[in-house]
Amino acid sequence: MSQEGLLLVVSGPSGAGKGTVCKSLLQKCSEIKYSTSVTTRKPRKGEEHGVNYFFTSVEEFQDMIKNNQLLEWAKVYDNYYGTPTEFVIETLKSGQDVILEIDVEGAKQIFKNFPNGVFIFLLPPSMEELASRIYKRGTDSKEVIEKRLAAAQGEIDQLINYNYVVLNDEVEKATEKIQSIIIAEKCKVNRNKVLKEEYWK
Amino acid sequence: MSQEGLLLVVSGPSGAGKGTVCKSLLQKCSEIKYSTSVTTRKPRKGEEHGVNYFFTSVEEFQDMIKNNQLLEWAKVYDNYYGTPTEFVIETLKSGQDVILEIDVEGAKQIFKNFPNGVFIFLLPPSMEELASRIYKRGTDSKEVIEKRLAAAQGEIDQLINYNYVVLNDEVEKATEKIQSIIIAEKCKVNRNKVLKEEYWK
Numbered sequence: 466m467s468q469e470g471l472l473l474v475v476s477g478p479s480g481a482g483k484g485t486v487c488k489s490l491l492q493k494c495s496e497i498k499y500s501t502s503v504t505t506r507k508p509r510k511g512e513e514h515g516v517n518y519f520f521t522s523v524e525e526f527q528d529m530i531k532n533n534q535l536l537e538w539a540k541v542y543d544n545y546y547g548t549p550t551e552f553v554i555e556t557l558k559s560g561q562d563v564i565l566e567i568d569v570e571g572a573k574q575i576f577k578n579f580p581n582g583v584f585i586f587l588l589p590p591s592m593e594e595l596a597s598r599i600y601k602r603g604t605d606s607k608e609v610i611e612k613r614l615a616a617a618q619g620e621i622d623q624l625i626n627y628n629y630v631v632l633n634d635e636v637e638k639a640t641e642k643i644q645s646i647i648i649a650e651k652c653k654v655n656r657n658k659v660l661k662e663e664y665w666k
Numbered sequence: 667m668s669q670e671g672l673l674l675v676v677s678g679p680s681g682a683g684k685g686t687v688c689k690s691l692l693q694k695c696s697e698i699k700y701s702t703s704v705t706t707r708k709p710r711k712g713e714e715h716g717v718n719y720f721f722t723s724v725e726e727f728q729d730m731i732k733n734n735q736l737l738e739w740a741k742v743y744d745n746y747y748g749t750p751t752e753f754v755i756e757t758l759k760s761g762q763d764v765i766l767e768i769d770v771e772g773a774k775q776i777f778k779n780f781p782n783g784v785f786i787f788l789l790p791p792s793m794e795e796l797a798s799r800i801y802k803r804g805t806d807s808k809e810v811i812e813k814r815l816a817a818a819q820g821e822i823d824q825l826i827n828y829n830y831v832v833l834n835d836e837v838e839k840a841t842e843k844i845q846s847i848i849i850a851e852k853c854k855v856n857r858n859k860v861l862k863e864e865y866w867k
Contacts, residue, residue, distance in 0.1 A: 585853075586855070624855060625855060627855050628854065628855060629850065629853040629854055629855060630853060630854075630855050630858050631853055641849075642849060642850075642853055644846075645845075645846035645847075645849035645850050645853075646846075646849075646850040646853060648842075648843055648846035648847075648850075649830065649843075649846050649847040649849070649850035649851070650850070652786075652830040652831060652832055652843055652846075652847060653829065653830055653831075654787070654825060654826060654828050654829060654830060654831050657831050
């Protein structure tokens with residue numbers, strides 16, 4: 466198959482559960498490749514370098530920007546986050562699917578360069594639940610939490626630019642929906658130009 | 667929920683397995699409503715009036731055309747086939763999903779009036795398999811079979827107008843793909859305009 470892989474972009478406000486849902490998805494679909502982001506923020510408890518993020522300094526991050534090594538980057542709540550270009554491009558070319566778990570600002574930049582990407586907005590069930598999740602995480606300062614909550618409403622207004630919206634009321638259900646989205650996307654006529662030639666010589 | 671139901675159109679050449687796949691889908695998803703077509707062709711063995719088709723005379727069929735009671739109709743291999751309008755419109759309005767199992771000519775007419783319909787093209791695995799299925803069915807005259815096969819290639823060229831293509835190499839797999847397509851379509855942002863208001867007051 467010479468078909469390119471799918472670029473799956475899972476985004477949404479902080480506290481929507483992007484990390485948990487992506488983890489659950491990757492456990493069920495081991496063939497999907499996870500694009501590890503680079504960040505200047507401090508590791509949260511349990512986070513590993515090279516697994517959850519590539520943790521880096523502000524100087525190193527700025528060098529990556531200068532050298533065009535980032536597909537997208539954004540400064541969010543005083544920290545930089547970015548997606549290394551090479552891994553994504555090479556993996557897609559090889560026909561494998563790549564998942565990006567990124568914030569709404571990052572997704573905006575991906576829209577422009579990947580019109581064939583599959584953009585999924587993860588929606589927390591309510592503003593109350595969103596606040597509760599961020600507080601429970603207990604990893605952010607009160608100031609950061611307030612910034613996140615204030616930003617969430619504006620981020621949700623970006624929903625209109627996405628292909629799909631998945632309500633994350635239960636991780637299992639949200640994961641299954643994304644699995645269905647992947648299967649459906651692979652059935653799209655415009656992704657199957659080779660099908661006709663292969664089966665109907 | 668004030669959301670309209672999905673209009674699912676399953677089409678493809680004769681012998682693609684539309685009937686078998688739709689039957690399997692309806693068994694798994696009993697909430698989907700099947701739009702029973704009207705036809706002037708003779709019932710095949712086991713087919714029941716009001717279940718598989720409404721079998722009717724040419725005169726009655728022509729009256730339905732005159733009275734605008736058909737959403738689409740076509741003359742295929744000397745027989746008329748059509749979709750009664752009222753059932754489809756009322757069911758969609760009530761928020762339930764409707765499935766139309768129709769030929770490629772019929773689907774063409776539906777494209778125009780239902781831009782939000784979900785158009786699925788069922789593709790048989792090969793021309794040889796298509797021929798073998800039509801022969802095995804044993805219900806058509808040699809002349810009709812030859813007409814069907816000659817038309818198939820032209821029908822497959824219509825694939826480009828559909829949203830999805832599902833290869834029907836195994837009924838079970840094809841059914842699961844259509845189930846995923848339904849779930850994905852219900853997650854589309856443009857079908858969820860009410861979601862934001864409901865969850866984010």
